[in-house]
Structures are given as structure tokens and as C-alpha cells.
């Protein structure tokens with residue numbers, strides 16, 4: 001039996017993937033730095049021995065430095081073996097109890113917070129804004145007041161659109177209303193400056209494999225010590241992701257409750273050390289320079305962006321797909337040049353593609369990306385789309 005178009009192209013895609021070094025222009029996973037690649041293969045240790053305790057404390061200390069926490073005694077960070085969602089699920093299952101929690105969303109990842117909270121918290125409220133549009137701060141304040149909301153959770157960098165939601169202004173509103181503020185920083189930590197103290201953030205989550213620059217598989221939660229202590233009073237709703245248990249294990253035993261993915265901890269420690277050596281602010285400036293180069297280059301190619309540049313994060317650009325281009329074909333042709341980009345999700349499916357600039361991508365790589373994108377777009381402008389031809393063939397067959 002013959003393969004259909006998508007199967008054939010998928011096979012071709014897979015063989016391209018296995019033969020060359022990919023340049024991951026995605027919002028994560030990333031091309032890890034050589035030092036991180038080496039770190040993952042460090043010597044074997046037992047996680048119930050002092051070696052691991054030193055590793056865990058070193059990671060915690062570095063995470064607190066990354067978040068520029070001045071009063072180190074007031075904050076703690078716990079590391080979870082699991083991707084970014086596990087840190088979000090740990091917070092949302094462990095912090096709310098019977099309180100009224102509002103999820104504010106303007107994209108896919110805000111809606112995922114809602115999906116998690118609906119499972120654990122019967123008093124979940126939702127204030128939804130259109131995907132790719134700014135949050136209305138006055139509307140949020142009004143909603144919180146009218147519904148006597150006690151906890152608010154939202155995404156910092158809404159990766160589905162590339163929108164960076166404001167922490168400062170919302171943090172100050174929630175502080176004045178005495179509302180607990182929870183933030184998903186999965187795709188912004190390690191890139192954007194995030195000040196937990198100044199922005200009244202009780203807990204935030206992030207993951208190892210995005211702007212932090214390591215392998216997928218670890219996530220972490222940073223929070224105020226006083227907030228962690230309060231969790232003791234809340235009955236557990238999960239075993240594996242119980243946030244209080246993580247806090248108790250790190251404070252009492254310098255351990256994780258269950259078996260940690262030790263090699264990933266080595267890699268996380270190395271990437272955090274790399275960020276701190278470079279300086280968090282220098283790193284942010286370097287990422288922004290790369291993002292601006294990509295944006296300038298893509299604008300020159302006649303492409304348009306989904307949101308205004310001043311609302312974008314420093315790690316990602318969401319680009320509208322030109323009308324003559326099919327995103328699958330664009331991705332395939334770029335993959336042939338070893339470049340990997342993202343497709344749009346949800347209502348942005350087939351409408352946008354996404355170009356990240358995190359991980360070990362050099363200025364030469366960015367240049368190569370822009371030249372390749374130009375060639376691919378030119379070839380697609382000349383050639384009628386393969387997808388369109390295949391669709392026509394299929395329609396012709398179906399008409400018999």
C-alpha cells in the first residue's frame with residue numbers, strides 16, 4: 001500500500017532529523033551548551049547521599065540568585081522531576097485549598113492552568129481574554145473585587161502568542177487587594193528579569209528546558225518561605241506533586257521526596273552556573289539582541305508579526321504565515337536545512353509559525369536562519385505549493 005503525502009513527508013522529516021545537527025529555533029527544547037551536554041554524563045551518585053544534597057542546595061542557591069532575591073532567608077526553591085506542567089500542577093494542587101482562585105488567561109498556556117485547577121479546586125474562576133491580546137488590568141481588578149477572589153494565577157510569557165503579560169502592575173494591584181499571586185514563568189525564567197519580591201509573587205514555576213537552557217525533564221517552584229509554611233494546613237490533593245512535601249524534604253533532609261533524575265540535576269546546575277557567570281541582565285540583553293536581529297530580518301523579508309514588538313518576550317517571535325505558504329511545507333523545507341521552527345496552536349493553527357532564539361544559537365546561526373528562510377519563501381512563491389497540488393490530486397480522485 002502506498003504512503004500518503006503526510007506519511008511520506010513525515011518519513012523524510014524523520015530521516016533529515018537523524019542525519020544532521022538541528023538548529024532548534026523553538027521556544028524550547030533548546031540546543032544545550034557543550035558544558036551542559038558534558039555535565040549530564042558526570043559520575044554516578046546515590047541521591048540519598050551527601051553528594052546529591054550538595055547538588056540540590058547548589059541548584060536552589062543558583063535559582064534564588066537568578067530571581068535576584070535579596071532576602072534569601074525568606075524564599076525557597078524546590079526542584080521537581082517532571083516537565084513544566086508538573087511545577088504548575090504542584091502549585092495549583094497544593095496552594096489553593098478551598099480558597100477562591102481566579103485563572104486569568106489570554107492563550108493556550110493560561111487555559112492549561114485552568115484545566116489543572118478545575119481538577120483540583122472546586123472554587124476555580126476564569127477570566128479569559130482573546131488569544132494574543134493584552135490583559136485588561138482594570139477588568140481583572142474589578143473581577144477580583146466583585147468575586148472576592150483570594151488567589152490569582154496567570155502565565156508570564158504566554159508562549160502560544162509570544163505575549164509577555166505584565167507582572168509589575170498586576171503585582172501591585174494584588175498586593176493592594178491582599179490577593180496571593182501565582183505566576184507560570186515556564187518560558188520566561190532565564191530570559192526576562194523576574195523580581196518575585198517587588199512583584200508580590202507568592203509562588204512561580206519554571207522548567208529546565210526553555211530559556212534556562214538545559215534538557216527537558218525538570219521543573220522548579222520558587223516561593224516565599226511563609227507561603228510554603230502555610231501549605232502545612234492544607235490537606236494534600238496529590239501524592240507525587242504535593243508542594244508542601246517538596247518543601248519539607250528540602251528543609252528537613254536537603255532531599256527530594258522521590259527518586260530525582262540525577263543526571264538532569266547536574267545539567268540544570270551547569271546551565272544555571274553559566275547564566276550567573278554571564279549575568280542575568282547580560283543574558284537578557286543578548287537574547288533581546290538576537291530576537292531583534294531575527295525580527296528585523298523577517299520584516300525585511302516582508303513578514304508580519306502576530307503582536308506588536310513592544311509586547312513580545314525576548315525569546316520568541318510569532319509570525320503570520322503568508323497566504324501562499326502552507327506551514328507544514330515551510331517547516332519541512334526548513335528542516336531540510338536543519339532548522340526547526342514551531343507551528344501555531346489552537347486558533348493560531350495554520351495561521352502563524354514561531355521562531356525562538358534561546359539555547360546555544362550563535363549570530364551565525366541566526367544569519368543562516370534568515371538566509372534559509374528567504375530561500376524557502378522564494379521557492380514557495382515560485383513553485384505552487386506541494387500541499388495544494390496534493391490536495392488537488394486528492395480532490396480529483398475523490399470526484400471519480
Ligand SMILES: Cc1ncc(COP(=O)(O)O)c(C=O)c1O
Nearest residue numbers: 083084085109157159186187207
Ligand atoms: C508558558 C508555559 N507554561 C507551561 C508549559 C508546559 O510545559 P511542559 O510542556 O514542559 O510541561 C509551557 C510549554 O511550552 C509553556 O510555554
